[in-house]
Amino acid sequence: MSNIVSINAQNLQQVLGETSQQKLVLLNFFSPQSPECISQAVILDKLAAEYKDYIVVANLDCDAEQALASQLAQQVGLQTLPTLVLLKDSAPVDLLGGAQTEAVIREALGKHLPAQQDLLLEQAKQALLNSDLNAAFSFAKQAYEIDSSNVRIKLVLADICTQIHKLDEAQALLDSVDEQHQDAYFNNIQAKCAAALEAKDSPEIKQKQAEVEKYPNDLALKLELSQLLNEAGQKEQALAVLFTVLQKDLNFDEAKPSFLAIIASLPDGDALAAKYRRKLYSILY
Known part of the structure; x- marks a missing residue:
């Protein structure tokens, strides 16, 4: 199911109620006649693709759904188009009135979503489960560049590096893990990396x-x-x-x-x- 939806009277309760219990909902009041609204829609489409597991963009066409838009506008204090309302657990948690830059919207999302490196780590894990090592490496590497001290990121990246035979990089990551963080996952990667390194001198x-x-x-x-x-x-x-x-x-x-x-x-x-x-x-x- 797409995480970009058009709001109407029939799905309003489900999206703003049930869906917002599971994901952050970006309720977008817009007019297709407004260039500012169209420009912001492009940004929202990009963010929806990037954060597909965490957000839903709910577009409310204020021209086509005038009665519904008027009703909701009074509740949120709508003064201009576009206006973006962030909802979590059925309640508004942020409001951005007027056209916004991508940076401003990202900053608002950052208050209510996991940190960027955590999102990238989850994407790396999912890609790893799907045996997409190329994507897994890319996500894990980006996460590591943001937070090189995070042990879980180090271990996932070391695991991927071992599987794609970047063994020196994998071993360097493992060597940087403190003893108190050397758990079963660490030992498993260390064993795989050691075996692969040994095979280099067959x-x-x-x-x-x-x-x-x-x-x-x-x-x-x-x-x-x-x-x-x-x-x-x-x-x-x-x-x-x-x-x-x-x-x-x-x-x-x-x-x-x-x-x-x-x-x-x-x-x-x-x-x-x-x-x-x-x-x-x-x-x-």
Whole structure:
């Protein structure tokens, strides 16, 4: 169900009563004839998408629903359009009269919603449950940038980093957790990270590295080494090896597709992905 609704006499009680018991309701008095109302509606649509689990935008068209608008206007002291009334548990908790900037509306929401980092952490957890590691990493990273001292954020981010094989980053996060906060979740992540770190130095990788050292011009060996490194989560090392292959022969076997596949597997905005895209462009053009 959408969290943007149009208010009328039939759904008024449900939205302003029942719904406001579960989510923060933004009752938006507006006129479709007003440019200020239309501009603010764009902001509200954006916020509704961003806070879909926490708010409902309830639009009341004061032209189409004149009687209802007049009745409610007296109750809230409406003086201008647009006017935004925030309702929680069936009662008004804030009123913003006139056209507002996004920053002002966000500030008002911040008084009645969980902190931004907590919202991002919940989004990261949900994405993690849905196995969307890319989105999970993005949300958790944003939460960590807001509050780098929050232990739960550290642990969720470390968990995600372990799963996407950003092992050094995961271990650094775990190392920063005080002993009193090292609970069962911490121990589980620590064990997974330790196992993944151990796999980085597998006998197969060491043997293949020795072969590449012995035969540095054998591109097939380098391709095999890159595959082993990637499987062990050593994406940067795998990309570095593949890049040496591409420098010698841009169309060698599966080198370029493998290179691009590793980049695509990295989270959006990852610095490593950007670095190796630039390196590839440097030899393509």
